[in-house]
Amino acid sequence: MSVIIDQDREGLPRDGYAVIGDWGTSRLRLFRVEQGVVTARRDGPGIGAVGGAAALALAEIIAPWLTDGPPRCITLCGMVGARDGWVEVPYADCPADAPTWRQVAATFDWRGVPVRIMAGLACEGADGVPDVMRGEETQIFGACLHDPALGQGRHMIVLPGTHNKWSLLEDGRVTAFHTVPTGELFALLRDRSTLAAKVEAPDPAEEALGFAEGLDKAGVVQLFHSLFATRSMRLRAGRSPDWALGYLSGLLIGCEVAEMRATLGEAAHVVLIGDKALSMRYARAFGAQGIATRLLDGDACARAGLGYGGGDGA
Amino acid sequence: MSVIIDQDREGLPRDGYAVIGDWGTSRLRLFRVEQGVVTARRDGPGIGAVGGAAALALAEIIAPWLTDGPPRCITLCGMVGARDGWVEVPYADCPADAPTWRQVAATFDWRGVPVRIMAGLACEGADGVPDVMRGEETQIFGACLHDPALGQGRHMIVLPGTHNKWSLLEDGRVTAFHTVPTGELFALLRDRSTLAAKVEAPDPAEEALGFAEGLDKAGVVQLFHSLFATRSMRLRAGRSPDWALGYLSGLLIGCEVAEMRATLGEAAHVVLIGDKALSMRYARAFGAQGIATRLLDGDACARAGLGYGGGDGA
Numbered sequence: 246m247s248v249i250i251d252q253d254r255e256g257l258p259r260d261g262y263a264v265i266g267d268w269g270t271s272r273l274r275l276f277r278v279e280q281g282v283v284t285a286r287r288d289g290p291g292i293g294a295v296g297g298a299a300a301l302a303l304a305e306i307i308a309p310w311l312t313d314g315p316p317r318c319i320t321l322c323g324m325v326g327a328r329d330g331w332v333e334v335p336y337a338d339c340p341a342d343a344p345t346w347r348q349v350a351a352t353f354d355w356r357g358v359p360v361r362i363m364a365g366l367a368c369e370g371a372d373g374v375p376d377v378m379r380g381e382e383t384q385i386f387g388a389c390l391h392d393p394a395l396g397q398g399r400h401m402i403v404l405p406g407t408h409n410k411w412s413l414l415e416d417g418r419v420t421a422f423h424t425v426p427t428g429e430l431f432a433l434l435r436d437r438s439t440l441a442a443k444v445e446a447p448d449p450a451e452e453a454l455g456f457a458e459g460l461d462k463a464g465v466v467q468l469f470h471s472l473f474a475t476r477s478m479r480l481r482a483g484r485s486p487d488w489a490l491g492y493l494s495g496l497l498i499g500c501e502v503a504e505m506r507a508t509l510g511e512a513a514h515v516v517l518i519g520d521k522a523l524s525m526r527y528a529r530a531f532g533a534q535g536i537a538t539r540l541l542d543g544d545a546c547a548r549a550g551l552g553y554g555g556g557d558g559a
Numbered sequence: 560m561s562v563i564i565d566q567d568r569e570g571l572p573r574d575g576y577a578v579i580g581d582w583g584t585s586r587l588r589l590f591r592v593e594q595g596v597v598t599a600r601r602d603g604p605g606i607g608a609v610g611g612a613a614a615l616a617l618a619e620i621i622a623p624w625l626t627d628g629p630p631r632c633i634t635l636c637g638m639v640g641a642r643d644g645w646v647e648v649p650y651a652d653c654p655a656d657a658p659t660w661r662q663v664a665a666t667f668d669w670r671g672v673p674v675r676i677m678a679g680l681a682c683e684g685a686d687g688v689p690d691v692m693r694g695e696e697t698q699i700f701g702a703c704l705h706d707p708a709l710g711q712g713r714h715m716i717v718l719p720g721t722h723n724k725w726s727l728l729e730d731g732r733v734t735a736f737h738t739v740p741t742g743e744l745f746a747l748l749r750d751r752s753t754l755a756a757k758v759e760a761p762d763p764a765e766e767a768l769g770f771a772e773g774l775d776k777a778g779v780v781q782l783f784h785s786l787f788a789t790r791s792m793r794l795r796a797g798r799s800p801d802w803a804l805g806y807l808s809g810l811l812i813g814c815e816v817a818e819m820r821a822t823l824g825e826a827a828h829v830v831l832i833g834d835k836a837l838s839m840r841y842a843r844a845f846g847a848q849g850i851a852t853r854l855l856d857g858d859a860c861a862r863a864g865l866g867y868g869g870g871d872g873a
Contacts, residue, residue: 374788375795408787424787426754433747440740467818468782473722473738474688481689504781
């Protein structure tokens with residue numbers, strides 16, 4: 246797979262190759278970049294799985310590339326910079342813009358190769374509750390490179406995943422963000438509750454029907470009122486387990502979107518960054534509430550954020 | 560333990576003894592009643608654990624009492640009347656008052672003893688969503704015997720448990736009810752999520768502090784906004800795992816109460832029936848929202864409901 250990164254080419258080395266990557270808790274996505282173009286990709290284990298042996302694991306993953314010599318530089322983001330990662334990198338405090346954030350990165354030498362691990366972001370809510378992210382900030386600042394219009398005005402950036410990050414971007418600064426563990430909640434209710442039944446491969450049409458009904462409910466009521474219908478509609482109204490999965494997803498996402506819009510305040514523009522299928526669910530939930538969204542590819546945003554902050558050009 | 564049932568004595572046999580019980584999915588609570596007084600109690604396995612052998616299991620549990628001869632009658636409520644119980648009993652449809660409900664009971668002869676299994680209740684929400692209960696209806700109608708004032712006017716009856724039942728009682732009729740699986744949600748988040756940490760025996764003071772903070776949050780925001788603080792306040796603000804358990808409980812219960820009050824509409828009186836410790840949590844959540852509640856003992860209400868509907872006197 247070859248992906249053109251069409252901006253900030255001067256941020257990447259013109260000789261040899263650079264290695265950039267997003268190393269999260271559960272997976273590593275590593276890219277080889279030559280003259281601004283991704284020429285190879287390798288996936289590896291999450292930082293949570295390699296214990297204290299991050300350097301060893303990385304050496305193994307990039308071994309095939311080393312036949313061309315060592316990379317000019319390695320730039321990483323994500324939980325690789327956490328306490329249990331490779332090297333602990335402090336958080337940049339919000340509000341933070343890209344230059345402020347880049348300054349906090351940790352740089353060190355590894356086998357003669359300059360390594361840079363990007364910082365996470367920390368913020369404190371109006372109610373004093375602290376929050377942190379590691380990895381998503383790279384996608385957010387990368388999105389600003391994708392689309393310079395994001396650098397001005399107020400934008401809501403939502404990164405759906407296991408722990409969703411709802412972020413406010415104001416004139417290029419991340420002013421606030423909020424973690425919402427809807428993905429984890431959904432997985433628990435799907436896999437371990439009495440509400441849903443096990444379905445190996447849900448029928449897409451049934452699932453879509455349930456999803457739409459869950460979204461509808463979320464517009465009228467809130468979570469507690471309609472959660473049990475996941476079960477009761479199966480047992481008493483002939484709905485299928487496939488329908489129930491979709492309903493649960495639609496209800497949770499719809500309620501989350503309604504509540505977070507009310508809590509964070511509206512923004513002129515909503516941008517979704519991440520996995521396409523999950524982002525599409527959020528786009529539909531926003532759409533059902535009359536809000537237009539734009540989708541950006543999570544990997545592309547991460548690469549842009551890393552290229553901008555990375556190696557020779559930073 | 561001896562408990563006076565101070566009403567409806569004529570509903571119980573004056574000669575010999577009656578057996579009444581609440582046989583739910585996870586446990587059986589059986590009482591021996593003589594001349595209106597509970598003279599013995601035995602606990603046994605839930606109907607979910609005895610498979611198709613309900614009669615056999617019951618015979619074993621009451622064996623010690625049979626030395627005085629067979630009971631005059633046996634009256635049971637709960638999941639014992641479900642499809643996978645002993646004998647399937649239909650649901651009474653809401654709105655239902657006590658006489659209507661009692662008529663639906665199944666009666667049959669077992670080893671020469673008249674057995675009565677009380678009906679459950681079924682209702683359909685304004686949005687077409689069906690709901691059912693088995694066992695709680697006996698406590699609700701029993702509460703009306705406890706306190707005849709409940710037979711007039713509009714009352715909200717809340718039965719907290721794994722699957723909470725929120726019921727509207729209007730002039731002695733259950734007009735609507737709604738299942739909210741908050742207990743199951745709490746257990747999943749406590750035991751299997753990344754939000755809470757394992758605590759063997761939570762420190763009560765810490766837990767109470769967290770509970771109060773969770774209730775406070777629930778008054779201002781909703782669930783999604785504040786759920787992740789269960790984790791972030793531990794990791795970033797020095798709160799203990801004990802605090803986090805309390806916070807999670809307070810947040811869930813507080814959000815449930817706020818949302819259900821808004822959904823079901825207010826009632827002049829709120830009555831909580833069930834386990835005392837859990838009911839006290841709900842009482843505090845209602846109290847934090849300015850609503851007074853009364854607590855009734857779940858077993859006492861069940862016994863009253865069974866005595867009223869039971870054996871000779873029905």
